[in-house]
Amino acid sequence: MSPRHLSSRARPRPEELRVDLQHLPVGIPVRGARFSWVVPQLGDSMQRLHRIQVARSPRGFGSPLWDTGWVTSERSVAVPYEGPDLDASTPYWWRVAVDTDAPGDWSSAQCFVTAADAWGGEAIWGPVAMDEWTAEDIPWVLLRTEFDLPAQPIRAAFVEAAGLSPEGGPTPQGPRGGRQHVYKLWANAQVVGYGSVRSGFEEAMYHTHDLTGVLRPGRNALAALCWAEQGRAFSARLVVVLADGTRLEVPTSTRWRAFSGAMMLPGLGDIGGGWFRAPREDWDMRHEPRGWQSPGFDDSGWDRARPSEAELPPPMPATVSIRHHLGETVRAHRVSGSAPAGSALAGAAPAGPPAAGSPTGSSARVGGGEIWRADLGREIVGGIRLEVVGRAGVRIRVRLGEELEADGTVRSRLRTSNFYEETWTLRDGPQTIEHWGLRAFRHVELEADAGSGLDLSRALRPVVLRSPAMGGGSFTSSDPDLDRVWEMCRYSIEATSQDLYVDTQSRERLPYEGDALVNQRSQYAVEPSFALARSSLAFLVRRPTWPAEYHLMPPLMAWEDYLATGDDRRLREDLHFLEQGGYQHLLDGGLVRKDPGSASEWDADLVDWPQSSRDGFEFTEVNTVVNAFQAAAFRALARIGEAIGDERVAQSYAESAAAATSALNDRMLGDGPSYVDGEGSEHRSQHATAIPVALGLAPAARLPALGGFLASGGMRMSVYGAQFLLDALFTAGRSREAIAQMTARTTESWLHQIDDLGASIVPEAWDSAQKPNMSYSHAWGTTPVNVIARWVLGVQVIEPGAARVRIAPHPGPLARIRGVVPTIRGPVDVDLDRDAGRLRVHVPPNTRAELVLDRAELGIHGHPRIEAPGEWALGASEDEIVLDGVTAGHVQVRWHE
Template structure:
């Protein structure tokens, strides 16, 4: 039976990873897509774990048949797995018909020790008196003439990342420390930033990169302080033997000061990442490959070992694009427009002359027809690459955010076909789609979809350019948007864990990690973070400021950047005149929502006293918000204020705190005046409008023109990733790579197509299409159980909805909004409950399958 047989489960994941590494040896969680077999509803599963793909006849663990509908976050209950070891697993899922085994999938378990020594290379001080941090490390080794079952490297690079709260002095690159090669092939980069004191190590798959006989590992490293590289190669042979090669002082090291001279950084002020002035005349050609003569290299220097290792479940991958044809502007100057912004760098393949220089300038914008490489963010994206004689290749080691490339070189050097874009990001699985009768809305959706594809790195960061900082508000929007476009969850989980332990300065941001955790649980069904982080979230609450009226009374705080300062929105020009008082409506709304989330989480993890406590706090705070801050028209900015900023109403409504009988009126109030908040704040405005039943106005805002609009970003600014602000005139140092403005892609998925998870792991999904004025829309929304599709055509009088296997659907159809006219025909899977009222049609308990609704006289 073929691997893609419909009888087999597919989409296998362990610990939220499609290519699982660093897997928990005692508490792994398995997820899979149930096949569209029989009635599509799983009644039984069986999991096997084996030491090799061919040893399932005598598996390491066999769950036996388990009567259960669970297909997400299913716990491993076998004997403890060995550390740093590959295993293979498979699952079969029976529905009303018996299924077949999935194609085995590999996992690699977490390390329990480093297995090697931390090393670095010799220090070289430049003429300026500053130490050059570049080092080259390499090691050659022999492998036996025996087939390898699997080969991987566990590696970590350590460097402080710098403070999160203010520009108090740059430290660290806020990026990876090493780039690793195996036999001349790029194997990966690391490490991701750590949420605690433990270094995060990466597991890099070397399948196909090694061979019997002589092999080489090599790493190019840079770190400003705390320089450490540590790694262990593990090769498991087909006969079961294991070869381990750790880092040690037997590795060879060389300074990179001649290859990458200088100590300048790319600027921005928030971190230090190195400028890359490559001098290929001093490249030790072939140093990443076996056979290189490194006799003149020194032994690597031993460093103090880092604390106990912790696995990184998110990695940054590199991909090379097609050759980007360069247009000659004048003698020696070349221009490339990639068509859209990327995060990464460029690769230059050229036949050069010794000493010839190529000035490489990249940027997000053009200025007077030239690339603006001195960016608004104060980054300077300019490098000088000095060539040697003959054919050669060079590519950026670090990353930049840019669309345009300008090269300046000797006029005799032809660079027409010399450049390829080098894209860096965490693995992108894609799967979402959307088209509608509004081409402008489609353009906005694609802008926001590509934003998520392009900006997902080791964390949800505000921007890969100016700050590279993880912030809770940015991450909350980023998470919702990533769920809308990808069946991908590990990055959201790690970002939430990181921000739980490394909070940033705005007060309401401290209350968002628990909201992220609840969204994570609904998306994945995996409750492990609930059990490790509950006390962390409790500590982020503002209980100490609770007043007798049930609301927080707190100093709104000092100027921007001060710890615990109330933010509301950013930049300040987008606050719609918000009046800050000690009892701040926006902060109180977030605290009420955080209490409510803690109550739900406490129920999941069987903490009934905590559940009751936080439910009571949430209920009292919600009642006080609505009795003290909600007047006849809308919410006021705070106690003692008579001002109604758009934010004061949008946030409580979006967070589910407004009284049900006031939603219509509050939606009507919010629909006036356009968007009076930032691209970040618009997430809550759009969501509030949809929750208040005004999806028509949310659609109008998403496809509107004008200064505060996504069309202005596309047509007025030429953005291909969502920028930080609506226009540089309101934020002169803005970036053009800021995922916190991606709200339309998740609002379309969750409120226009209307696909939302109602129970953990998307076991039950609600589909409530709200097309507003759209005459046609079609979309695909990924879930961990598979994709939900919605296809609506008012002219044809059809609505088609399909849910994935092992999912129960709850379809809500608003007659007037969809233009339903009698007669209405409903075709739903057997077992569905269909209820009709003059206002809507509701189909509950719909098992997997298609629902078709047709209306009107289609033969007319």
């Protein structure tokens, strides 16, 4: 250690350490890992030197495995590991120290776990062989084992686990698979994780769950509750590294015990929707083996696990995890007394078969009885937990929904045809019942058997399933309505982050490229989280969806990922797929000529969704929207080629981008007031103009007129298409009109969704009149949250890894705006008070910024007083003021003094 660091413990240290972009790093390759950190606010906060050490234990830095020594470098993002190859499935620790113009100190050590090079445990299922399955045995299986640990401190403990198959596809008999996790895993009765996430690769995804603080000396238990309609394989390996370096392993094998869950979770019904088969959970607690997740449970009556008949593909580490978040108790209100005689809960035999189209096992609402209702306050993705003291045989009908019916009851049959209604049967005494799978809902209705005597007012707790929330983004303004829109969109991102950027968890549970592009931008706007965007992009380039324009969006996503992270590995690994998605083979005079297709056909032109939000768009063989995305994809591919040093890619796609852009503007814009929908059309939809402008393809000289056209039309696009309209309005200098769209109270507005529809996550359409089967859980409707970050606060990354950012606030009619936009190098803070004539900005450490101030929009006259760090250059014109080269720290601009 350098002598200058020996007495510097009070100095700020590097924070937000990441390995391969993960805050909780697992599945790290044994060679080529990349380290990132946030430079401390030390001296001028601009890094000049760094030093990285990797060790086998948190106390092993005295003789590290790898030590870079002091390296002269400004790089603090995606710094490659260049030490000896690491061992597979092994914990390591690393730390970093940096010097700015002042000497720094070591960061705290961060643990990371390397990737498995083979399956550590046998694939098992149970409790009977596949050819012995009965209908009642198929879905649910309980698996467990116990093991002893010595009385020695644990250095690290983790489980590598995989379950097949989380997705499933269509069959002649209908959809298969739940498109969700296969297992829920406990260690010593504590939930430690879910898996597996879906894979776009040929390999099977496995998870690494941290158990370091969960295990203890003596007896311990691992337990899993699994469901899979096909695949039916669970593989796991527990790894424990003791303080003295001893390594212990507990793999899955036929020594594990297995128990059928057919009695505990009877029936073969699913939660409906038509796109997948995910199980209803009609829990019968009389048949739950009490304490089965805990050590000391007597499983002598269980069978031995059987080897799975499914063949596991090679393992691939998942970088996205789904966590269990248990909410606070929600007070339920009693709304009725006893169930009427003859109702299902009063003991009468169930009614006849369900109506056509009803999910298996559905029944009519019994209407009365001991009914309790609760509003969770906002929609969640997950389930509920009930903690009750019961009597054997008493039933509670659980109904969940996104909306209430006119009479105040919960609409448990969603507009998407999902059916969230289940029966939970109690046993004697205290018990806890909790959903295993995913549902999207806000309202809860609990109906107990007449005369049960249950008090359910304090029994309910929400169970949220999502990837770890990182937070970091914030926004307030002088317009409370805009703040409410921002918060709904922010929460939409938080609530819908599971294993992929999906359309919705209630219906498709599938990713789409167009949805993912909006989702990615919005997630970057509210939290410095990158794994979900990367996983979704890797999935989609290997499993593309049907719309024509969507095939052209992965290069845009890949470039935004590189700008945000500075890590070029996805560009290199996916370049082949990114090139494949285009329509180079259909170019005719620089533009794509193709059959527009019909809805849901492969390569069909989409333009917008739902169809009612297309503003009368006329489909032609040479489509303006498709060609705008093709030109943008060419441009992104050219940038990607330049970034990875591939001259062929850079040059050929730069030429294609230039030709496509020129042809688009010549043939679709010409001398007109706006773009036409396509070749041979005279119709000028909002989409045909907004999308080329939003993608930066329109000639700069034409932007004022194009902005006027767009500003005069109101919102004629969908919740998804709004991304391009708002981007286009800001690009054309129409910030007032763009902000007015975000705070409008028309049917086509986010405030209508909040105030009139009661939405807390953005719905699929502006209103059910436009799409009667819409749902209320669509993160791709969150355009305002990323538009506010990128345009209103004005923070945009312009060099990879956020090495350089542009800050150009556009408050429009707002007197005050204040917000935080996260980046991988730390948050950018913007605080503007136009009435006071003051702008304050905080540039994060090790970052350079370009500050662009629009004189007219901010009301700046003359020469403002500027205080800013760095050796910046000032450029001033009648229209704007530009400060270029601002470095980390506080910037203040005043112009009313």
